[in-house]
Amino acid sequence: MNAWPDRRILDLFGIALPILQAPMAGASTPEMAIAVSEAGGLGSLPCAQYDLAGARKALEQVRAATKRPINLNFFCHTMPKPDQAEEQRWRARLAVYYRELGLDPAMPFPAGGRTPFDAAFCALVEEMKPEVASFHFGLPEPALLQRVKASGAKVIASATTVREAQWLEERGCDAIIAMGYEAGGHRGNFLTDNPSRDMTRQVGTFALVPQVADAVKVPVIAAGGIADGRGIVAALALGASAVQIGTAYLFTPEAKIPAYHRAALKSAADDDTMVTNLFTGRPARGIANRIMREVGPLSPDAPRFPLAGGGLIPLRKVAEAAGSGDFSNMWAGQAARLGVEMPAGALTRKLASEALARSGR
Template sequence: MPTPLSDLCRYPIVQAPMAGGAARPELAAAVSEAGGLGFLAAGYKTADGMYQEIKQLRGLTGRPFGVNLFMPQPSLADVTPVEVYREQLAGEAAWYESPIAELDPYGGSDDGYEAKLAILREDPVPVVSFAFGCPSRAVLDAFAKVGTFTVVTVTTAAEAQAAQWSGADAVCVQGIEAGGHQSTHRDDPQSDGTGAGVGLLCLIAQVHEAVQIPIIAAGGLMRGSAIAAALAAGASMAQLGTAFLATPESGANPLHKQALTNPLFTRTELTRAFSGRPARGLANRFLREHGPYAPAAYPAVHHLTSGLRKAAAKAGDAQGMALWAGQGHRMARELPAGQLVEVLVAELEVARAALNPGSGSGAEAGAAS
């Protein structure tokens, strides 16, 4: 049987598995060593690439950690909208002197899912989480047999119920405030992806009434006081991504880290511009110019824009990069990841003492609750 989540780490703090290079082994190790739960992001990596990062992380820490997988996505039924979008990006290709990838309606849609599952079953890790959908009961049961704790990321109470029914050990509840991709289980192609979602505290309450499995809260959490609020609302743990993005252990591009607190970037928006799936990032030129026209076609659009984003980063132009960030980005602190965990825990203890005067609040007690 999997080890309960509360026994895997000292504090109720989870480092979000940020795909694209930010959640590298150094970051996960630092968080786990400090008493939180570090995560690797297997998304966009080959199965062997994932395995090599797991080996590297195990060499850095003996503490528990997690690995996040992307669920397979449907192939494109109609490539026309993506072809039109590709033509619209011609100016970007010329500006950055970078060719746009040819469209492959089948390429990368499964993200090496089966091969990654096979590795994680053969050589188990303490926690595996899933984004963009819910695995089958057979997959979740297989992980349970090897002692792996499973988490499904959800954005609605209905998705949480489906995850519980399928056998997930916990759900990660993602509020609309969260940076990066919205982990909806079904992306509505009729929507522009920027419509109103549900705020984290309200969503925690809805999910808390709908399921009986533990809840990990995610979305805009940057301070220990916000973590305390999420735990008081019904969550067992809190997952932070943007807060760890600015740490030296993060693999995010330096331009991305600087942009989090740069006065030039005043707000975030949900957009399909970079990947074809709704994701929250700092509002820059690329997002503003192309967001209104990007089709619902993930991961095809991701592969189309990948070379452009890399070229923009190489040119030192943050206006052409995908600057994923949650709504609390201006509160980012450039602290080492381990020290950030310590600061968050201290803030959490103060907030809990204020919420429950005389009750003996401790972050350790919260982790065990």
């Protein structure tokens, strides 16, 4: 453990390896978090994929299996009010696919979306006392944030620009995740009126990390495009104290993803991912599929986050029943081609040993 040159994250979280498992709502499992934490990294539970009862059950499962530190991750979004004109535009855009699959284009859209952080989740944090609480799309309102900090949890959050990193530090974050454009899943940007439009200005990981490290005093965690020891060494050399890795963990048996997603990951080339707003209404990187190619990855017709997802649920169910991911999100970062199939604990240890070997330690 003494081989790591920057121990700030290790000491802050009480972990042995500077590797955080990205939460990855929809794909991460308690089993994955347990394996990563037991290996010496920081396992994460994505609470946005659960209701309150589900989050409690998942955390209880983790706590029963490991005494190592754990991260609870939350989305900080405000649910928008449904807009009839917005919905009608989305219906019109998707109607051709509904008819093709034998569905009624006028059928009610199922409810879609992710659970935002609220007072009930805050009470869960206070009760269960995770070592780390992480946030995406900014931070909770100040009163809730202070309650999280008072529980003893270390607070971290994602930044996609230097300005966002400074904003997070000013509000008391203990460390900041510098999330580059290469990362899979939802972009963490929040200081913008139009996240989809601002994708043209997104910064890559290895340009963003040193600029954030220079701009803030708290430790920086690099995320995006890191899937092996080489990426870890590069991130640490640029000023990061640790890395957050997501896509590489999708290759593990602990990841809860369908067969078509696993197949797409195995065959993904370096340029097979796109940033799209079709599946939720916010930009997120995933492996390109039919609807992304035909509609265009960033559509002005997609409703606001997370309302866009409801319109795709009926299409996804029909396609998935036939083994197709034509209408399903397959989140992945640009380094998917570097993924290796192995258990999450073994992967964590392998990543660390590779990084130490490459750094000559």
